[in-house]
Amino acid sequence: MTLLLNGAPQEIAGRTLAEALAELGFSGRIVATALNGDFVPARKRAETPLNDGDRIEVVSPMQGG
Amino acid sequence: MASFYGFEPGNPLFLGTAQYPSPAILTDAVKRSGAEVVTVSLRRESAGEGAGQAFWGLIRELGVRVLPNTAGCHTVKEAVTTAQMAREVFGTDWIKLEVIGEDDTLQPDVVGLIEAARILSDDGFQVFPYTTEDIVVAGRLVDAGCEVLMPWGAPIGSGRGLNNPYGLRTLRRHFPDIPLVVDAGIGLPSHAAQAMELGYDGILLNTAVAKAGDPAAMAEAFALAIRAGRLALEAQPIEARDMAAPSTPVMGKAFLA
Numbered sequence: 531m532t533l534l535l536n537g538a539p540q541e542i543a544g545r546t547l548a549e550a551l552a553e554l555g556f557s558g559r560i561v562a563t564a565l566n567g568d569f570v571p572a573r574k575r576a577e578t579p580l581n582d583g584d585r586i587e588v589v590s591p592m593q594g595g
Numbered sequence: 596m597a598s599f600y601g602f603e604p605g606n607p608l609f610l611g612t613a614q615y616p617s618p619a620i621l622t623d624a625v626k627r628s629g630a631e632v633v634t635v636s637l638r639r640e641s642a643g644e645g646a647g648q649a650f651w652g653l654i655r656e657l658g659v660r661v662l663p664n665t666a667g668c669h670t671v672k673e674a675v676t677t678a679q680m681a682r683e684v685f686g687t688d689w690i691k692l693e694v695i696g697e698d699d700t701l702q703p704d705v706v707g708l709i710e711a712a713r714i715l716s717d718d719g720f721q722v723f724p725y726t727t728e729d730i731v732v733a734g735r736l737v738d739a740g741c742e743v744l745m746p747w748g749a750p751i752g753s754g755r756g757l758n759n760p761y762g763l764r765t766l767r768r769h770f771p772d773i774p775l776v777v778d779a780g781i782g783l784p785s786h787a788a789q790a791m792e793l794g795y796d797g798i799l800l801n802t803a804v805a806k807a808g809d810p811a812a813m814a815e816a817f818a819l820a821i822r823a824g825r826l827a828l829e830a831q832p833i834e835a836r837d838m839a840a841p842s843t844p845v846m847g848k849a850f851l852a
Binding site: 536537554555556559560561562563564567568569571572587588589590591592593594595 | 611612613614615621634635636637638639640641642645646647648650651654663664666672673676679680681683684685751800801802
């Protein structure tokens with residue numbers, strides 16, 4: 531299926547958010563996720579199914595004021 | 596010293612971590628400022644990059660508290676989701692809540708701010724709202740659960756100092772027991788000293804240090820100014836007056852005319 535990962539189209543085979551993150555190379559990273567604008571806690575990624583056209587945001591720490 | 600949700604820093608400088616020439620200079624600036632809290636943010640992470648991981652490692656080595664922000668958020672929904680993501684990544688209930696209402700001034704959307712503050716406070720967050728000096732809005736934020744208020748001095752990054760000292764003084768007098776931090780618009784250490792002399796409990800700044808020619812030296816200058824302003828307040832300054840009053844005693848002066 532095709533997802534929007536941080537605003538860019540991405541082909542994914544995984545069926546859950548956890549599988550998609552592993553497939554995309556985020557394993558072991560300190561990141562937070564949102565699906566279609568809603569926060570998904572790390573503990574719920576494995577039970578969060580994905581659908582074609584979903585918007586996923588993956589964020590990590592950055593400098594801020 | 597004021598208590599920010601139970602935390603009482605000896606040095607009430609909240610230092611931003613953005614825009615430094617290098618990570619090493621950021622580290623020097625934080626150390627030399629003596630800041631016990633730094634602000635941080637979130638950004639989209641690309642799989643191959645890992646810059647966020649390196650930055651987070653640097654901050655953890657500094658051993659300071661972090662205050663994550665919701666910079667760039669224009670809606671309540673965006674700000675709430677960002678805060679939730681920040682809580683998980685940074686492992687803190689603290690959130691510097693920004694809901695921006697206007698792009699030229701980065702003025703807070705105070706209506707959205709109050710709504711987001713209520714949602715987040717109810718969800719267990721300890722909210723540091725970036726607001727204006729409006730005392731009615733301040734009261735609503737306190738009602739929404741905020742135990743700290745952060746009015747702007749001037750637009751973010753402008754370096755103009757305290758645009759409305761009268762408004763900031765009024766806010767201070769209306770909320771004598773709420774910790775108040777001037778957040779944004781500070782350009783010079785004298786601005787920070789002025790805010791502390793008004794009775795403010797802390798200063799949050801970033802650009803004035805990060806974009807200075809020597810950020811680490813400027814960080815120390817701000818720390819000194821904040822300490823000076825606080826000390827001056829405690830020492831009870833004199834009132835300004837319109838006419839001169841001789842400081843040297845006139846009694847006993849030789850008559851030479």
